[in-house]
Amino acid sequence: MKNLKRVLLALLVIIIVAVVYNYPKLNILAGYSAKSMASSIYVADRSLELTDTTDNNFSPINLADDTVNSVEKSATSSAFGLLTRKAFYREGLGAVLALEEEDLNKKYLAPKRALPDNTTPFPFGNAAQKDTVFNNVDYSKINTTLDVLFHPENKTRAAVVVYKNQIIAERYADGFTKNSKLLGWSMTKSIVSTLFGVLEHQDKINVENAAPFEAWKKDNRKEITIHNLLQMNSGLEWDEDYNTISDVSKMLFLERDMTRPQIDKPLVGKPNESWNYSSGTTNMLSGIIRKQFKTHQEYLDFWYTDLIDKIGMNSMIVETDLAGNYVGSSYAWATARDWSKLGLLYLNNGYWNGKELFNEDWVKYATKPTPTSNGWYGAQIWLNAGKRYPNVPESMYFFSGYQGQNVFIFPEQDLVVVRMGLSKNADVDVLLSGIIESIK
Structure with a gap:
């Protein structure tokens, strides 16, 4: 016993x-x-x-x-x-x-949204686009490429191909349509970057300035610029591991104010010499955007009035943390068509239906390779300068998120390709090269 x-x-x-x-x-x-x-x-x-x-x-x-x-x-x-x-x-x-x-x-402030334009044709509105057939496009080949993309093992939910501002191919998995909101995960980071381009174009911020944190003025972190943060090249400590109890998992699931965790991290490298992918950095950048406005309501409205609703991404919802900060690292939802509009804004060098949101210099800046990133990263935007995809032009750049959320931008081909899914199983090099080969 x-x-x-x-x-x-x-x-x-x-x-x-x-x-x-x-x-x-x-x-x-x-x-x-x-x-x-x-x-x-x-x-x-x-x-x-x-x-x-x-x-x-x-x-x-x-x-x-x-x-x-x-x-x-x-x-x-x-x-x-x-x-x-x-x-x-x-x-x-x-x-x-x-x-x-x-x-x-508790009561929470909410952003003021514009009414959708349902009369203007896509992409500048949400009405059906004008019928356009391009003689130089092999539609059969594009559809064959999408057949492969939508094999069950690839877990693709949506794909949209836009050429010269016109959708030339579009497909959805069972249960999903052109109206289905899809989580972009880290593609949200590219929205944050774009907002800095808008602010700079409005002469409201200079990304070369030091990051505006009082605590950093007392140590070597005072050398970190907003530019360094945009390029994920600050030298700050951060553990971006989703398989363990790490900095990123604690931030997303345990923090009230997600703009704070990265601020408290020490330097473990040198600014401009230590590229390290960090969702904490992007949420800190969301906090810096907040600092540009006198009221929280202005901050909430700005994301929509000056970018999201302005380019007709009316389906988009960017979720906030409990403190009311947009979770710029991870939580933007939108239809595949609306995700393509952000790519088209870059393809058109910051112009949207004749209005300039940011200029071509911002596009060049955002797509310039970050030092020590092996040509993979710009300012919260991924690049192909390092030939990650060998059969795709080096000039291609893209927004990228967990489980294979992507908006690919091809400036030389006047092309945007959106793929949304539940895994990264799809062979992106084959997909993109197949689509490019379909356009003569």
């Missing part, structure tokens, strides 16, 4: 140690599942069943149990019954994880 008690006590100790050790992981697991579920249902208008079997159907997130409250507009996820997290929806701001019960009852 004594031996049995010892064995049971030992097992109890092992279980307690295991729970304590894994508790932070359970927090992230449940947090991811709840946030994903709330956004999928209340932003993208999907069902719990679809979200569970698609977006949340990967290890270990599929171990969480999800429930929704349609009256409260919330989603709750449980990790083995040991820990629960709740995410809730706020009109105009998207979904966010609650850190305490009081968060659900």
